Amino acid sequence: MTASPERRRELLATAAEVFAAHGYNATTVRKIADEAGLLAGSLYYHFDSKESMLDEILSTFLDELWEGYDAVLAAGLGPRETIEALVTESFREIDRHRAAVAIYQKESKHLVALPRFQYLADSQQKFEKAWLGTLERGVAAHAFRADLDIRLTYRFVRDTVWVAASWYRPGGGHSPEEIARQYLSMVLDGIAVRT
Amino acid sequence: MTASPERRRELLATAAEVFAAHGYNATTVRKIADEAGLLAGSLYYHFDSKESMLDEILSTFLDELWEGYDAVLAAGLGPRETIEALVTESFREIDRHRAAVAIYQKESKHLVALPRFQYLADSQQKFEKAWLGTLERGVAAHAFRADLDIRLTYRFVRDTVWVAASWYRPGGGHSPEEIARQYLSMVLDGIAVRT
Amino acid sequence: MTASPERRRELLATAAEVFAAHGYNATTVRKIADEAGLLAGSLYYHFDSKESMLDEILSTFLDELWEGYDAVLAAGLGPRETIEALVTESFREIDRHRAAVAIYQKESKHLVALPRFQYLADSQQKFEKAWLGTLERGVAAHAFRADLDIRLTYRFVRDTVWVAASWYRPGGGHSPEEIARQYLSMVLDGIAVRT
């Protein structure tokens, strides 16, 4: 639609912020427009619909996420190092796309049902494959414990990372790398003192 | 309003299920009514409003949760045993109030702003005090590691547990106690093999 | 419907009071039932509908009003004495049927359109004939001024009387007869000091 991708990005950033703060359904097009300093109808010069804004926010985020993940997975690291790199990369994405991540967390469950958001299901599957595969490799290589249910472990690590988007605020004391280090330390070694 | 706590509970259970599945805002009163087998307007014989249904669902859940928590906290256990008991109790609540927990996870952030849901903020504060206090006791007693950011640890444990409500299905292979055991094992000892 | 005209009258009195206080449309059947100490549905054992309650209230009142008016009109009084008697009778009716009069004032304009309330139009016509006729007789007999628009005079006297129902409270200092005397004094002789 628009010629200027400049304005587009601005508007999407605003929309993402509002979606993240109030939820997609509870966000009215007018609230976005107010925040962006124009009238509700005017947004339709730039975007087809409210849903297409959401679409563009999520797909942009996922594209960037997979750029990072694919680089890690292609690097030929050992299982423990792979997990470390994926976690660190994830916290970096949370740092850069906090709003998009928060939206993803809250809305993806409903959205996967819509044909338009098919790519969410694809991404989730690819995601699961990457993480589960790495964990299995790690168990086989005696890097990770063999006595745990591996799906439970997968969910545990996955949730641990992404749920952080709900409270993380960029520029708030901890860098993404520092948070990643602490999380990895807990996940890998536990919080109990070794005896 | 009316007495007949029988029908009330039935309707609330239905409402909770629909709220959990589609989100509070996206849930129409008619969807609840359809599911319950009556007309939308008829729900208002039993409840004041859609919001009051949500209110009753959440407050009932929190009341029961705190009954369990308070018993644990009053038992005079050591810090590690307290954490173990709280986690186990939490998974039991997820098992019994899955829908309410899922709703709580998704909606409480917006709801705390409403005066009517003040008790959510109260509960969160009490919750934080209980968990943070136990963790601090544990660090002081050399049961938990001292090199971790304690607030980060708190969020880590808290979120790890409750996010489980998003994928947990009662009667699905693992009992709540079994899940609690595995989660505790990961959180306390880590997933890496000890060297 | 009911066998006991006792209960019927009680319920109608309650209904009239609520209709008068809040207006017919703004009055819910439940408000009446609450006031009467039963449930909304139970009123339908005694009455066909909300409208039929209104109907019975108004027709009962008009029946009594015309009993009094007809007696006056049949007495063969002079025009001035007839006006005096009609005004006095009107205030007596306001005293005895305050609620019904208030309802009549507020609602009759809309109700005349409904076939069921045809008798309101009939009554109004008969009313106008009686008053206008008396005034005309009075002008012819040089009892009333000839320089005034007679329809205007009619409306003036009519409204002067009936609008009192909006503020009149039975047992409040002035008896109906006393109020009638003062009103008649103003209407007949004016409020200005004679020079």
Add this chain to the structure above:
Amino acid sequence: MTASPERRRELLATAAEVFAAHGYNATTVRKIADEAGLLAGSLYYHFDSKESMLDEILSTFLDELWEGYDAVLAAGLGPRETIEALVTESFREIDRHRAAVAIYQKESKHLVALPRFQYLADSQQKFEKAWLGTLERGVAAHAFRADLDIRLTYRFVRDTVWVAASWYRPGGGHSPEEIARQYLSMVLDGIAVRT
């Protein structure tokens, strides 16, 4: 909300007409919209709510009324001349704001209870003060009779004037000034022939 006082006034005029004809409660937003030639929802582009339309209609009317009244009261006239000027001004307002006056008559009693319509109570009080004060001045100056209950006289004059809005039709034979003259003649000198 919006600017364009043009359209606003049109729509308010339509709304006032419908409110006056059917009563506020019995008037549906759709009826107003139909009359105005748009859809019900479209009214909310111009107004916050049905109640805010009513508010604006009444406050606009009262503002204009008090402009006129205040001018009269500040003119330093004698009591009789003040009453004459107030009555004349009142009929002029009825002529210009017939619908608003009719609404005021029918609804103000319920509305004063609402905080939003506090100004109705204020106006009523100011109104009573102006009229009662003038009547008292007149009694003291021997312009008005001293043998009448002054509050009764006040209500009598007040209601007599305003109730005219229920039957007055602009452009119907009598000008507001002509009606005022006749009313004043009746109120001041009575309808009886002097003997």
Add this chain to the structure above:
DNA sequence: AATGAATGAGCCTTCATTCAT
């Protein structure tokens, strides 16, 4: 006579979307 529960129609309001200017 009255209750408890439900119906069904309608109401006020919201909101994504459209479009002439």
Add this chain to the structure above:
DNA sequence: GATGAATGAAGGCTCATTCAT
């Protein structure tokens, strides 16, 4: 690129009314 005004569908809620018990 944006505004102002409107559409139309849907949503939460109210209420007169019904009826088996």
